[in-house]
Amino acid sequence: ETGVTQTPRHLVMGMTNKKSLKCEQHLGHNAMYWYKQSAKKPLELMFVYSLEERVENNSVPSRFSPECPNSSHLFLHLHTLQPEDSALYLCASSQDQRGEQFFGPGTRLTVL
Amino acid sequence: GIQVEQSPPDLILQEGANSTLRCNFSDSVNNLQWFHQNPWGQLINLFYIPSGTKQNGRLSATTVATERYSLLYISSSQTTDSGVYFCAVHTGGFKTIFGAGTRLFVKA
Numbered sequence: 001e002t003g004v005t006q007t008p009r010h011l012v013m014g015m016t017n018k019k020s021l022k023c024e025q026h027l028g029h030n031a032m033y034w035y036k037q038s039a040k041k042p043l044e045l046m047f048v049y050s051l052e053e054r055v056e057n058n059s060v061p062s063r064f065s066p067e068c069p070n071s072s073h074l075f076l077h078l079h080t081l082q083p084e085d086s087a088l089y090l091c092a093s094s095q096d097q098r099g100e101q102f103f104g105p106g107t108r109l110t111v112l
Numbered sequence: 113g114i115q116v117e118q119s120p121p122d123l124i125l126q127e128g129a130n131s132t133l134r135c136n137f138s139d140s141v142n143n144l145q146w147f148h149q150n151p152w153g154q155l156i157n158l159f160y161i162p163s164g165t166k167q168n169g170r171l172s173a174t175t176v177a178t179e180r181y182s183l184l185y186i187s188s189s190q191t192t193d194s195g196v197y198f199c200a201v202h203t204g205g206f207k208t209i210f211g212a213g214t215r216l217f218v219k220a
Contacts, residue, residue, distance in 0.1 A: 042116075056207065100143075
């Protein structure tokens with residue numbers, strides 16, 4: 001595997017389900033990001049981890065819970081989501097805060 | 113917070129035509145990236161360009177940081193250039209702000 005990978009690529013879940021999105025970067029970077037892209041809206045930064053420590057949390061509801069067990073892996077745990085949370089969720093990584101960001105292919109989430 | 117505006121919002125070109133996309137930002141930034149989002153949602157890196165000019169094949173970009181804008185030039189457009197072009201600015205810390213994008217359609 002190369003670059004940034006994300007699984008699953010598509011996910012359909014009910015409002016009472018619990019699921020997790022996984023991101024893995026193979027670039028040796030030390031920072032990882034979660035973004036949300038809703039229809040007709042710009043990408044929104046959700047969370048940033050640097051050296052496995054959360055450094056940004058942009059007022060994201062608590063039903064989204066990130067986890068970064070090491071510098072190569074990032075998870076987004078989902079529970080009790082709402083239909084308006086349906087979106088494309090993108091993971092990215094960079095080397096340090098000024099580094100170029102590289103994105104994974106995204107997980108397209110539908111909440112019923 | 114910092115505002116990022118892209119223009120035009122939509123653009124239709126005949127194959128072979130040239131175009132210029134613009135990104136304005138309201139405050140100083142640490143760096144700026146241009147991306148192409150293909151129809152499957154993948155963001156493809158085009159340029160990492162906090163200032164100056166870079167070229168890659170038919171694409172080139174110029175950022176004038178002192179005047180707070182960046183331009184993306186596409187020459188001899190092809191149908192595969194269709195998609196959405198985003199600029200993203202990196203401000204203090206790890207904050208990254210994306211523009212709303214320019215949706216490009218290139219007709220054969």
